[in-house]
Amino acid sequence: MFSATRTAARTAAQAANRRNVSTIRETLKEIIPERQALLKQIKSEHGSKTLGNVTVEQVVGGGRGIKFMLWDPSVLDAEEGIRFWGRSIPECQRDLPTAPGGQEILPEAMFWYLLTGKVPTAEQTKQFQEELVSRSELPAHVEKVLDSLPKTLHPMTQFVIGVAALNHDSQFAARYKSGMKKAEYWEPALEDSLDCVAKSFTIAARIYLHSYKDGAANMAPVDKSKDLSANFATQIGFGDSEGFVELIRLYNSLHTDHEGGNVSAHTTHLVGSALSDPFLSYSAALGGLAGPLHGLANQEVLRFILGMQKELGDSPSDEQIVQYIWKTLNSGQVIPGYGHAVLRKPDPRFAALREFGNKHPETANDPVFRMVDSLFKVAPGVLTEHGKTKNPFPNVDAASGSLLYHYGLTQFPYYTVTFGTSRAIGALSQYVWDRALGLPIERPKSLSMEAILKLVK
Incomplete structure (x- = not known):
């Protein structure tokens, strides 16, 4: 009787503590109005100002260096490297929470940070981790699609198909179809993005077992007491190596975001600007990540x-x-x-x-x-x-x-899949902000070579 009473009291205390911890949605609801106001001010006070001249070399050279995207979570400086909401990588390693007993940043903590610009507490990280892991199980139809693919199909092609198939359950697509205010776009965008990140780890594990092992029939179930990286390592057969688990945590944290101009980040932004849901947007990005000049x-x-x-x-x-x-x-x-x-x-x-x-x-x-x-x-x-x-x-x-x-992950074609689980965190963080800020469809002006010659003459 005493034990049951004590257990009930502990459960009630834990629930009370959780009620006092700001969730990702509550945190974003506080931050988004401030960022919306800042964007409105920038457009009003500085909309007609120029940010630099575009050269012909930039037009024919892939747009290299042209300043034409809004991308908040990260900025890449040529001399000092990447900064995430103003923090360098060493500062993120110092400030962001790690797994209990671990030394490396938890990707879940980096995801929170990229979404909000705020360093999560240990309790927020734990709560967010538990939510993401609870979302990481795949719908039956996605499992069937992945398991039906030829084992010889490139792992990145399988990844594109698996993420695109998640579109079946998109909250953003469903709510847009039913009629949704523009001010609400970010909310289902967030829900889909959380699902996409969480499930991408499980898709990646299933692809590995399908392509290089005996299939996913005996794939370990998701362990809700572990983080995404530890579950991924266990599911592909490397869970006994703490060094590998720590490497996957670090790898996924470092590769999340590298500002918006790279192919996978830009593709997510571009496709998302048409109000395609996060699953379609990121599956398109994975196609770009698979290219030899980007993710290989x-x-x-x-x-x-x-x-x-x-x-x-x-x-x-x-x-x-x-x-x-x-x-x-x-x-x-x-x-x-x-x-x-x-x-x-x-x-x-x-x-x-x-x-x-x-x-x-x-x-x-x-x-x-x-x-x-x-x-x-x-x-x-x-x-x-x-x-x-x-x-x-x-x-x-x-x-x-x-x-x-x-650590034994010797299948070279699979390496870009591990990049793909990471880049989802950064690209979809900005996808949420694109919808929160109401950014328009992307439509830059193109020119023919004759038009260029006419302009320069």
Whole structure:
């Protein structure tokens, strides 16, 4: 009797505590009016001002550097790297909550932060994590669709199909069809985005088992006491490795957002501007992420490293690595993982992954990761001397693949799927803000070559 009374009292106390913790919806309802007012002020007071001139080179060069998107959660600076709502990656690592006993940022905490610009408390993170995990189970029709696909179909194609199939249950699409005020768009957009992020981890796990194992028939059920990364690791068979779980937490936190101009982020924004729901918008983005010039770079880095290891052995000298780099450059090839479209300094995401690799003995002593570390010490100097690389420093892809490879995730075509679970967090955070701010459909002006010649003459 006493035990039952005590249990009831504890349950009541926990419920009371939860009532005192602001949910993601309550937090956004406080913040959104302030941001709406700021946008209104900017449009009213500064709408006619210019932000720079567009050159012909920018028009024919993919729009590189043209300032024409509103993207709040992150800003990429060429010299100092990415900042999330003003915080650098080291500051996020310092300030954002980790899993109990863990050292790396929880992606759930990063998701809250990208949505709100506010650092969540440990209790808010726990509550948000539990909500996301509770949303991570897949509808039966999505499981059937994924399991029916050819095992040889590229994992990213499977990912596109799985996320698009979630559209069946879109709250945004249903409410828009029934008639919804524009001021309310952000609410079902948030619900769909939470579902999309949570379920993308489970879709990714199911794709792995379908493509590389014996199928998903014996896939571990979602454990609601664990975070998304730990559940993902367990479901693909790596849950016993705490190092791998921590790497997935860090990997998913670092790859979330890299401002709005990259292909996957921009695609989410573009498709969403037509008021396509988050599932359709992000499935389109995954198609862009699958491209060799966007999400496949870490595979190319790892192939390069393994090729160098095969030729030079496990412990080459710096001089041997320098010679190998020159041989590669002189053959007309590039050094994958070095250079970035915007950055002109070492990528802070690379620094975070390199730090992870060096502080864990099992990865620090891995020959492949040691080669990544050695390459970092000598490659910038060679590339600077070579003179054809605008940024001779490593980007995030220079380290990420080697760490996944170390822990046994050796299926290269799958690497971009892990990128896809992460990028959903950043791209869909902005999707929610696009709807909250009432941003219009995106429709830039295009020009023919004849029109360009007419203008410049």
